[in-house]
Amino acid sequence: MTITRRHLLQTTGASALLASLGQQAFAQAQPLETARLITGFAAGGTSDTLCRRVASRLQPDYGKAVVVENxxxxxxxxxxxxxxGQPADGATILQTPTSILTIYPHIYKKLPYDPLVDLTPLTIACQFDFGFAVGPAVPASVKSVPExxxxxKTNPAGANYxxxxxxxxxxxxxxxxxxxxxxxxxxxxxRGTQPAMLDLLGxxxxxxxxxxxxxxxxxxxxKVRILGVSGAKRSRFAPDVPTFEEQGIKNVTHSEWFAFLLPAKxxxxxxxxxxxxxxxxxAQKDVIDxxxxxxxxxxxxxxQELTELLKKDTAKWAPIVKQIGFTAEN
Structure with a gap:
C-alpha cells in the first residue's frame, strides 16, 4: 500500500461511510466531561505539540475539557x-510515533502490549522526516554527514549521538x-528529542x-547544524539541507507518522x-499551520488505513532491525 497525503486526506468507499457515521454520531452524542490525550514524550517536543494543538480543537464539542498528559x-x-488499561469509551486517546508500534515488537522479547491487539487504530495525524544534526562538540569544518x-572515525571518544x-x-x-x-x-x-537537544547545545x-x-x-x-535529512526528498522545513541519499548514503531513507489510537475493543x-x-x-488551518x-x-x-500502514511498517522494519542487531537486552 502506498500512503500519500492525498490518499489519506481523501476518503472513499468504506472510509466515506465511516466518516458519515462518525459525523452523525458526533452531532448526536453529548460531549465528554473530560477527554485526555496521552503522549509518552516530554513537553515541548513535536509529540506534545501535536497533542496540544489538536486538544484545543476538540473542545468543547468532543470533550468539555481536553487535557494532555505526558x-x-x-x-x-x-x-x-x-x-x-483504560476504558475504551473514547475519553482516553493515545498519541504516539508509529515506530513504538512497528519497531518495538522486533526488539523487545517481552513487550507489555501487542499493538494490534491492545489498541484500536483511530487516525494518522501527521507525517515527518528526521534530521541528523551536530552541535558545539563537532568542529565547524564538518558540514555533511560523510564528513x-x-x-x-578519527575521534572515537566523541563518536556519539x-x-x-x-x-x-x-x-x-x-x-x-x-x-x-x-x-x-x-x-x-x-526521554524525547528536546532533552537530547539540550545536551547537544551544551x-x-x-x-x-x-x-x-x-x-x-x-x-x-x-550552535546547531543540520547535516542531512532522512526523507526521499528535501524537507520543505529545511530546504537547504540535502537528503542522505543526495550525500551518497543509501538505504537510510525513512519518514514516520504520528497516530492516534484508542484502547482495544x-x-x-x-x-x-x-x-x-x-x-x-x-483539517483546521491553525492546526495545519x-x-x-x-x-x-x-x-x-x-x-482501516492506519491499521494497514501499521502492518506494512511492522513487516518493513523486521529485516532492518536484524541488520542492525539491536535488541532491548543489548
Whole structure:
C-alpha cells in the first residue's frame, strides 16, 4: 500500500461511510466531561505539540475539557501500556510515533502490549522526516554527514549521538549511518528529542538524530547544524539541507507518522465519533499551520488505513532491525 497525503486526506468507499457515521454520531452524542490525550514524550517536543494543538480543537464539542498528559519513560512504552488499561469509551486517546508500534515488537522479547491487539487504530495525524544534526562538540569544518562520519572515525571518544528513545526510528537511522560507514557511533537514549537537544547545545553529545521540527527550532541559537535529512526528498522545513541519499548514503531513507489510537475493543460508534472529531481538528488551518512550524505535515486517515500502514511498517522494519542487531537486552 502506498500512503500519500492525498490518499489519506481523501476518503472513499468504506472510509466515506465511516466518516458519515462518525459525523452523525458526533452531532448526536453529548460531549465528554473530560477527554485526555496521552503522549509518552516530554513537553515541548513535536509529540506534545501535536497533542496540544489538536486538544484545543476538540473542545468543547468532543470533550468539555481536553487535557494532555505526558507519561514519559521506557521510550514511550509507559504511555502505551497506560492507555491499554483504560476504558475504551473514547475519553482516553493515545498519541504516539508509529515506530513504538512497528519497531518495538522486533526488539523487545517481552513487550507489555501487542499493538494490534491492545489498541484500536483511530487516525494518522501527521507525517515527518528526521534530521541528523551536530552541535558545539563537532568542529565547524564538518558540514555533511560523510564528513561527520569521517570525523567520528578519527575521534572515537566523541563518536556519539542522541535520539528520543532506544529502538526508535531516529536511533536506527544513526545506527545505520554508522554501520554503513564502518564507524562505531555510540548511542544515547533520551526521554524525547528536546532533552537530547539540550545536551547537544551544551556540547555533551556530538550529534542528535530526531524529528526535523525538534531540531529546526534550535537553529536560531547558531550552535546547531543540520547535516542531512532522512526523507526521499528535501524537507520543505529545511530546504537547504540535502537528503542522505543526495550525500551518497543509501538505504537510510525513512519518514514516520504520528497516530492516534484508542484502547482495544472500542465500539464502532466510539471509533467513528473520535475519528470524525480528529479529522475535523486536523483539517483546521491553525492546526495545519501550527504543526508546520514544528516540521509536521498534518493529515488524517480512516482507522482501516492506519491499521494497514501499521502492518506494512511492522513487516518493513523486521529485516532492518536484524541488520542492525539491536535488541532491548543489548
Amino acid at each position: 507519561r514519559t519513560g521506557a521510550g514511550g512504552q509507559i504511555a502505551v501500556t497506560y492507555v491499554k 561527520f562520519l569521517a570525523w567520528a 542522541g535520539s528520543p528513545a532506544a529502538g526508535s526510528t531516529p536511533h536506527f537511522i544513526g545506527a545505520l549511518l554508522g554501520k554503513n560507514a564502518g564507524v562505531d557511533l555510540k548511542h544515547a537514549a533520551y 556540547g555533551n553529545v556530538a550529534a542528535v538524530s530526531g524529528p526535523i521540527g525538534d531540531i529546526t527550532q534550535h537553529l536560531a541559537s547558531g 472500542a465500539s464502532p460508534e466510539v471509533v467513528a465519533r473520535a475519528n470524525a472529531a480528529m479529522k475535523t481538528a486536523l 501550527g504543526l508546520g512550524t514544528f516540521g509536521l505535515e498534518a493529515m488524517s486517515s480512516s482507522p
